[in-house]
Amino acid sequence: MPTFVYMTRCDGCGHCVDICPSDIMHIDTTYRRAYNIEPNFCWECYSCVKVCPQNAIDVRGYADFAPMGHSVRVLREEEKATISWKLKFRDGREKNFVSPIRTTEWGSIKSPSDYDVPAENALMGQELAHEPDALNIAELPALTPDQLKIGIV
Amino acid sequence: MGLFGGRKTVYVDSDVLVVGGGFGGCGATYESRYWGRDLKVVCVEKANIERSGAVAQGLYAINCYMGMQWDENQPEDHVRYARNDLMGLVREDLGYDIARHVDSTVHKFEEWGLPIMKDPETGRYLREGKWQIMIHGESYKPIVAEAARKAATKVYNRIMVTHLLMDKTKPNRVAGAVGFNVRSGEFYVFRAKAVIVAAGGASHIFKPRSVGEGMGRTWYAPWSSASAYALPILVGAKMTQMENRIVLTRFKDGYGPVGAYFLHLKTHTENAYGKEYETTWYEHTKELVGDYIDRHPVPTCLRNHAFLEEVKAGRGPIRMVTKEAFQDPHKETVGWENFLGMTISQAVVWASQNIDPKHTNPELTTSEPYVMGSHATCSGAWASGPEDYAPDEYQWGYNRMMTVDGLFGAGDTIGGTAHKFSSGSFTEGRIAGKAAVNYVNDLGAEQPEVSEAEYEGLKTVVFQPMENYEVGRNEIVAGTVSPSYMLPIHGLQRLEKIMDEYVGGISAHYTTNEPMLTRGLELLQMLKEDLDHLGAEDLHQLQRAWELKHRAIASECVTQHTMFRTETRWPGYYYRADHPKLDDTDWHCFTLSQYDRETGSWEMEKAPVYHIVD
Numbered sequence: 001m002p003t004f005v006y007m008t009r010c011d012g013c014g015h016c017v018d019i020c021p022s023d024i025m026h027i028d029t030t031y032r033r034a035y036n037i038e039p040n041f042c043w044e045c046y047s048c049v050k051v052c053p054q055n056a057i058d059v060r061g062y063a064d065f066a067p068m069g070h071s072v073r074v075l076r077e078e079e080k081a082t083i084s085w086k087l088k089f090r091d092g093r094e095k096n097f098v099s100p101i102r103t104t105e106w107g108s109i110k111s112p113s114d115y116d117v118p119a120e121n122a123l124m125g126q127e128l129a130h131e132p133d134a135l136n137i138a139e140l141p142a143l144t145p146d147q148l149k150i151g152i153v
Numbered sequence: 154m155g156l157f158g159g160r161k162t163v164y165v166d167s168d169v170l171v172v173g174g175g176f177g178g179c180g181a182t183y184e185s186r187y188w189g190r191d192l193k194v195v196c197v198e199k200a201n202i203e204r205s206g207a208v209a210q211g212l213y214a215i216n217c218y219m220g221m222q223w224d225e226n227q228p229e230d231h232v233r234y235a236r237n238d239l240m241g242l243v244r245e246d247l248g249y250d251i252a253r254h255v256d257s258t259v260h261k262f263e264e265w266g267l268p269i270m271k272d273p274e275t276g277r278y279l280r281e282g283k284w285q286i287m288i289h290g291e292s293y294k295p296i297v298a299e300a301a302r303k304a305a306t307k308v309y310n311r312i313m314v315t316h317l318l319m320d321k322t323k324p325n326r327v328a329g330a331v332g333f334n335v336r337s338g339e340f341y342v343f344r345a346k347a348v349i350v351a352a353g354g355a356s357h358i359f360k361p362r363s364v365g366e367g368m369g370r371t372w373y374a375p376w377s378s379a380s381a382y383a384l385p386i387l388v389g390a391k392m393t394q395m396e397n398r399i400v401l402t403r404f405k406d407g408y409g410p411v412g413a414y415f416l417h418l419k420t421h422t423e424n425a426y427g428k429e430y431e432t433t434w435y436e437h438t439k440e441l442v443g444d445y446i447d448r449h450p451v452p453t454c455l456r457n458h459a460f461l462e463e464v465k466a467g468r469g470p471i472r473m474v475t476k477e478a479f480q481d482p483h484k485e486t487v488g489w490e491n492f493l494g495m496t497i498s499q500a501v502v503w504a505s506q507n508i509d510p511k512h513t514n515p516e517l518t519t520s521e522p523y524v525m526g527s528h529a530t531c532s533g534a535w536a537s538g539p540e541d542y543a544p545d546e547y548q549w550g551y552n553r554m555m556t557v558d559g560l561f562g563a564g565d566t567i568g569g570t571a572h573k574f575s576s577g578s579f580t581e582g583r584i585a586g587k588a589a590v591n592y593v594n595d596l597g598a599e600q601p602e603v604s605e606a607e608y609e610g611l612k613t614v615v616f617q618p619m620e621n622y623e624v625g626r627n628e629i630v631a632g633t634v635s636p637s638y639m640l641p642i643h644g645l646q647r648l649e650k651i652m653d654e655y656v657g658g659i660s661a662h663y664t665t666n667e668p669m670l671t672r673g674l675e676l677l678q679m680l681k682e683d684l685d686h687l688g689a690e691d692l693h694q695l696q697r698a699w700e701l702k703h704r705a706i707a708s709e710c711v712t713q714h715t716m717f718r719t720e721t722r723w724p725g726y727y728y729r730a731d732h733p734k735l736d737d738t739d740w741h742c743f744t745l746s747q748y749d750r751e752t753g754s755w756e757m758e759k760a761p762v763y764h765i766v767d
Contacts, residue, residue: 021200021209040368041375044498045210062367065406066505083291085493089504101292104266111303112187128583129187134257136222141253143542148763
């Protein structure tokens with residue numbers, strides 16, 4: 001369902017242009033508002049819909065297989081850490097869903113540089129960052145070369 | 154230099170350059186920083202890493218988690234599973250390596266803030282299936298991107314990398330990459346000591362079922378433009394299993410995933426007349442593949458095969474039986490949130506067609522083929538294995554280094570490692586990141602050096618489509634038809650048609666043979682010549698032009714591999730009609746290719762399969 005932009009809601013802020021993974025949300029030079037320049041390269045990922053501060057972007061199912069009259073709206077609230085969906089069927093039935101999206105503060109992830117510098121010999125070993133602790137088992141499993149066999153199993 | 158000689162060139166120096174900021178790239182960036190505290194770690198991405206790659210939309214499950222802390226699975230179990238699903242052929246050394254590390258990755262994801270569902274009785278992660286755990290993953294990518302941004306010296310968004318640069322002091326050694334800024338049009342020269350390619354696999358090399366406006370509703374993201382393969386292929390890195398394309402059984406039109414439905418909701422499929430059909434095709438399939446049909450679980454391709462045969466027999470559509478499961482409100486919620494979390498358009502399709510799975514059993518379909526290395530298939534670059542146990546033939550340098558010195562890969566890029574998915578791709582990025590730091594530390598005085606002649610030559614090549622358009626546009630009054638150039642969409646549609654008709658796409662029922670492949674290669678050659686005449690109206694179209702060029706060279710590689718393997722190893726993914734059976738005598742092996750960019754020719758060879766566990 002490719003995206004489209006409501007003329008009266010868009011203020012041309014460009015958040016959708018900045019986020020679109022497919023580079024298809026662009027600013028129209030005449031109206032100074034965003035629009036989908038290439039609907040046939042839209043994956044319907046909703047990245048632009050979720051990021052739009054004006055709720056100006058909506059979607060209409062792909063014309064080649066989706067009958068009209070439906071709607072799938074979303075509200076992503078970072079401060080509440082939830083995503084809320086409202087589905088409306090062509091025949092008017094509705095469904096609503098709310099899910100959590102994050103359990104920690106935005107921006108709270110530590111840089112790998114904030115951890116103690118690993119011992120020099122650790123660089124030669126097979127353990128990755130935070131291992132074996134982060135595995136929650138005593139040590140990293142390993143095979144020995146003699147366990148390798150050519151043949152059909 | 155023509156019209157574009159005045160373009161600014163930006164030089165970026167780094168120790169470790171990560172190309173692509175999806176899950177593989179974010180993992181590589183994170184780990185490179187952990188081990189290389191003083192190194193310059195640069196990540197370059199054609200979109201914005203906040204929402205780029207295959208997980209841009211989110212995910213509702215992590216499909217690769219061992220649960221070693223609860224003794225749910227061991228890495229050996231995952232190797233057996235992936236080997237079985239891929240009909241015996243996976244790089245078991247690489248697969249084991251991912252499996253032994255992946256739990257620490259998932260535990261970090263949870264610590265970073267990813268909501269992972271828990272079993273209320275055991276307190277363990279809620280299992281969807283043996284390998285899958287369920288998550289509320291709408292912000293899966295933003296969370297992982299945050300970790301990568303914290304780790305990187307700098308993330309360069311909106312730069313499309315077009316080519317890798319080779320060292321001028323030592324043959325077969327990488328020295329960097331070039332690309333262009335999709336917004337400013339500046340030319341970028343990245344000079345690097347090690348390069349990790351973590352770009353996307355290939356959607357849109359075979360014609361999709363959806364047409365017109367719906368063309369973008371492919372199963373894999375339309376921005377997965379085969380750069381994972383084109384970049385290494387063009388510098389002569391060996392590729393493996395590129396014939397091993399994947400076809401997905403999915404809900405019709407939206408390509409909504411079926412995993413949660415089968416595994417968690419316990420739904421099943423039936424034909425149009427309400428009958429189970431997989432047993433109907435058991436004997437027939439056994440004729441083709443022998444005992445592989447008796448493996449558990451039944452390999453994905455063989456289940457596809459039964460689906461395809463049943464439809465060909467005129468008993469379609471195949472439906473998912475959801476009506477009973479959806480009477481349970483919890484299961485109904487899971488069923489819908491599963492789509493809203495990772496394939497929103499399936500919810501849109503059902504809303505638009507008044508399909509409520511509580512009242513209607515929805516149709517399934519089989520997708521067009523895709524070439525990628527992280528899902529239930531394993532196309533990609535031939536990489537060196539882990540130092541502690543990989544056999545000599547799988548080990549020539551640092552872990553995850555390709556056959557080009559200093560060139561590493563992760564995610565879709567690396568071949569032979571099926572079933573890594575999001576968590577495994579991030580983990581493979583971590584493995585490659587640590588190895589790249591070791592490589593950089595060991596370089597000593599022998600630093601790579603880019604050739605000015607090479608990158609200046611590439612600057613002309615990169616912007617050529619804009620010059621073609623600028624000049625050719627004046628020949629015609631208006632419109633899209635020019636005698637001098639063709640637009641990226643024209644070339645893409647020709648590529649998709651060639652691959653579809655000659656290399657085993659949907660319109661050919663996934664079937665091909667040597668004469669078809671031979672003709673396909675002739676047409677691909679003409680397309681490749683025509684791609685020198687692409688016309689790009691603006692920088693966005695220049696991105697499309699380079700995505701197309703990447704797809705085209707990857708497609709040629711796929712076709713060469715399909716020609717080389719004279720058996721049908723994965724019925725349900727594709728069929729060599731001239732060699733309809735699985736042939737373990739001659740083809741229990743990997744296929745390897747190497748492209749010669751001077752002559753445009755391909756060298757094919759076989760490589761042995763080592764089974765590391767019984």
